[in-house]
Amino acid sequence: MASSFAEHGYDVHYLLRTILNSRTYQLPAVDSAADPADRKEKFVFRGPQYRRLTAEQFVDAISAMTGEWRVLQPRKAGEGSYSREWRLKASSLTRTLGRPIRDSAVTERNTAPSTLQALEMANGETAATLLHRGALRMLGQLPEPAPNRFDSGVFRSDAIRVDAEISGARELRLLLEDHDSYDPARVTAGWAGARLVGPEGEVPLAELPSRPALQTGTIKMKGRNAQSAVLAPLSSELVFDLSGRRFTHFQATVGVDESSQTSDISPSVRAFVFTEKPDRMQLVRVAGAPPVPPPPTLASVDDAISRVYLHALGREPSTGERASARRFFSSGGSAKLNSAGLEDFLWAVVMLPEFQFIR
Structure with a gap:
């Protein structure tokens, strides 16, 4: 087989065809446990052993x-x-x-x-x-799956600027997803300075009703002063009704509070903005064939x-x-x-x- 491989210019496709078409490769699997363990005759290959899929x-x-x-x-x-x-x-x-x-x-x-x-x-x-x-x-x-309007990528300590185009949206959905934090339950994260922008001006996000009920507080991101923010636990989703409103953009700064920037918590977060119900199995946009x-x-x-x-x-x-x-x-x-x-x-x-x- 080695000499034949060399004679055909080291063509890998030829080698694979040779192996796959060989009688040895196509032999059915055999149960090695059926053979006596102490047999003395010379071993003869009769087929591969049964093997479970990985x-x-x-x-x-x-x-x-x-x-x-x-x-x-x-x-x-x-x-x-x-x-x-x-x-x-x-x-x-x-x-x-x-x-x-x-x-x-x-x-x-x-x-x-x-x-x-x-x-x-x-x-x-x-x-x-x-x-x-x-x-x-x-x-x-x-x-x-609904396409996201904003994807922050994975962040740990950075403050990420959000400016999502939401023209014509009937609802706003904000997601904070855990991305292998050491202790997700102790991560304090949120949307600082969150506001909705439209032809009639700006409206603070905290003024709109949400599902579940909104939790507000103060957040201090790395390198920034403390700000009022809409807070949410990781792997959560906040839904806001925008029916009858003419907002065109959602703006905020999303990040993790400095109190969570410790080695035993090691926050790792990804934020998304949607205007439709998301598919939780496919939050990012996907390109290319399967x-x-x-x-x-x-x-x-x-x-x-x-x-x-x-x-x-x-x-x-x-x-x-x-x-x-x-x-x-x-x-x-x-x-x-x-x-x-x-x-x-x-x-x-x-x-x-x-x-x-x-x-």
Whole structure:
């Protein structure tokens, strides 16, 4: 193989084709545990061992099947991109499946099944959200995310000037998102000098009613004098009704109070301004195509069953499997395509050993 690789000008694509088309590569997986451990005969390769999908492969396989990908957010204000799982911070789902955190060097993963994995798969929010959104996306029912009117990027001690264009908006939504602060509950952050600007002049934001009730106070940002501000905890959203008003801009300075600038709190915050209800899974604007082209919208129950089986298991379902799958979509005796049934069907398929193990 090495000489052939050299003879073809070190063409990597040729090398990959050779490997993938070889009989050795295409041998089915074998169960090494079935062989006696103390056998004395010479080892003969009969196929690869059964191997479970890694945490990243598991999530990517579901994303490729459904078209639902996580977004890689830049630290600076700007557009994100749909990304494979390995480029993103580990979630509770991938950690339980053996993906290590990035805080330390890990040379070996624990691939053994565990009770925590069963709990995460059955009741975990990460897996449930991925499958719920994936089902909606496969049906073409997932709403387009509202674009933000302002994105601060990640900040720690900087005071960020806000000037968001909001002409024609019926509501104003202010979000402060935690971005891996050490102690988010102790972070004091807010919008100083917040005001709405329009043809009739300026109106302090604090004069408008909000949901939830507004909390005001004083904030002293690094390098600035203390100012009155609209305060809010991290991972919060303030909603203001602008109906009948002709405001064109929202202006403020967003930042973290100096009292939170300590090593045991280590604030890390990102602020957003929206004029529509945001998609909490996609707050940044996204540019570019996903890693895998999105699948076409499902047309029928049988289309959904065939698509999921072919993508997840590489085969059509048997007659019995198709009949069982149709029960997920049954309501009143007839099978009808719906997101709840598709979500449950997806969960049932991705839990199969046939999906989770490379054979």
